[in-house]
Each structure stands twice: as structure tokens, then as C-alpha cells.
Amino acid sequence: QQPVQSPQAVILREGEDAVINCSSSKALYSVHWYRQKHGEAPVFLMILLKGGEQKGHEKISASFNEKKQQSSLYLTASQLSYSGTYFCGTVNNNAGNMLTFGGGTRLMVKP
Amino acid sequence: EPEVTQTPSHQVTQMGQEVILRCVPISNHLYFYWYRQILGQKVEFLVSFYNNEISEKSEIFDDQFSVERPDGSNFTLKIRSTKLEDSAMYFCASTSLAGVNNEQFFGPGTRLTVL
Numbered sequence: 001q002q003p004v005q006s007p008q009a010v011i012l013r014e015g016e017d018a019v020i021n022c023s024s025s026k027a028l029y030s031v032h033w034y035r036q037k038h039g040e041a042p043v044f045l046m047i048l049l050k051g052g053e054q055k056g057h058e059k060i061s062a063s064f065n066e067k068k069q070q071s072s073l074y075l076t077a078s079q080l081s082y083s084g085t086y087f088c089g090t091v092n093n094n095a096g097n098m099l100t101f102g103g104g105t106r107l108m109v110k111p
Numbered sequence: 112e113p114e115v116t117q118t119p120s121h122q123v124t125q126m127g128q129e130v131i132l133r134c135v136p137i138s139n140h141l142y143f144y145w146y147r148q149i150l151g152q153k154v155e156f157l158v159s160f161y162n163n164e165i166s167e168k169s170e171i172f173d174d175q176f177s178v179e180r181p182d183g184s185n186f187t188l189k190i191r192s193t194k195l196e197d198s199a200m201y202f203c204a205s206t207s208l209a210g211v212n213n214e215q216f217f218g219p220g221t222r223l224t225v226l
Contacts (some may be wrong), residue, residue, distance in 0.1 A: 002153070032215070034154075041202055041217040042154060087154060099144075099166045099215065103155040 001025055001089045005102035012078050020073040020105045022088030031064050031071040032089040032099060040060045042087060083109045115136045115218035117203050123224045124193055132221045134190045134203030144187045144204040144215060145178065160186065193225045
């Protein structure tokens with residue numbers, strides 16, 4: 001079963017913040033976040049492993065709550081370059097090799 | 112910086128024909144993957160490959176699909192008898208020793224159009 005992402009789409013002005021959520025009905029071992037621009041391949045942002053860690057990369061950070069089986073991606077002071085579709089991918093067990101992607105969140109940042 | 116490459120970038124084929132999509136993973140990577148993305152939809156896992164064998168596959172990866180690592184560098188996806196619904200973007204990805212819990216590097220994709 002695929003993880004559920006929300007919201008499906010969001011429009012921001014440059015400099016505004018956004019949160020994208022990813023929820024799974026199955027226990028999560030890790031969560032991967034990717035950004036995809038139109039016509040391009042997904043680009044890796046970060047991985048969060050079981051343990052509830054939080055990671056950050058410049059103004060993009062993420063958290064992972066394994067009890068709630070959720071991860072959230074935080075985009076702070078958004079830039080035009082943040083526009084794209086964000087996908088979370090989940091791994092459901094330690095032995096798994098399968099990354100199951102959510103439906104994506106389309107983010108548009110306007111000047 | 113090393114990258115995953117894929118050929119061709121666009122493949123047009125007639126329904127029922129066989130196609131082979133090619134990928135060259137990053138040279139020191141050991142885990143390889145194929146994903147597909149139907150236009151406007153999410154990325155879907157097809158298969159993972161490690162140590163010269165399939166380690167996991169999805170329901171999409173039926174008997175019409177096969178993967179191979181014919182030499183030390185290429186990783187191929189074959190679709191034996193293409194259907195209209197196989198039209199999609201196919202991405203190859205690879206990752207290093209630690210497998211799925213490391214970053215998966217995606218190639219630029221092959222757009223497959225089945226007529």
C-alpha cells in the first residue's frame with residue numbers, strides 16, 4: 001500500500017513556508033524524500049531512518065515519527081527553485097529493497 | 112560527479128514488440144532498480160536487483176518483464192510483448208553497498224511510447 005501525501009498541491013509566494021506530510025498504514029523502516037521537476041528524474045533530498053530523527057538540508061528539513069508512521073517535510077523561506085513535485089518513498093522493513101512512493105505533492109512557488 | 116545513464120532517451124514501438132531499455136549504473140554501486148512513471152502519476156517500483164539476481168519485485172513486474180546484467184556495466188529491462196499501458200517513463204536507479212537505505216541515484220529516464 002502506498003503512503004498518502006498531503007496536501008496534493010500547494011501554491012506559495014517566495015519566502016513563505018510549507019509542510020508536506022507523508023503517512024503510511026504500515027510500519028515504516030525508513031522514509032526517503034525526492035523532488036521532481038517536470039520532465040526530469042527525481043532528485044534525492046534526504047532519508048530518515050527508524051529512530052525518529054530529524055534532518056535538515058539548508059532550508060529544507062524533515063522529521064520522522066515512527067510511532068505515528070508519518071514523516072513531514074518542512075520547506076522554509078521557499079525559493080523559486082523549490083517548485084516541483086515532492087514524493088515520499090517508504091521502506092517497510094529492514095530486509096526490504098522496495099521503495100514505495102506516495103502520490104506526490106505539487107508545489108509551486110511564485111515570485 | 113558520477114551519474115546513472117540511460118539509453119535511449121525516447122523509444123517508440125508498436126504494440127506486441129519487444130523493447131530493451133538500457134542503464135549504466137554508477138560504477139561502484141551494487142544495488143540496481145527499475146521504476147516507471149506513467150505521465151502525471153507517481154513513481155512506481157518495478158524491481159530491485161542485487162548480486163545478479165532479483166531481490167524484490169512488484170505486482171507490475173509480471174512475466175512480460177525481465178532484467179539482466181549482461182556485463183559489468185549495463186543493467187537492462189526487457190519487455191517481451193509491449194502493451195499500450197506500458198507507455199511510461201522508465202527510470203533506472205542505483206545505490207551503494209548499504210542498499211535501499213542509502214540514496215538512490217536516478218537516471219534521466221527513457222520515455223517509452225507504445226502505439
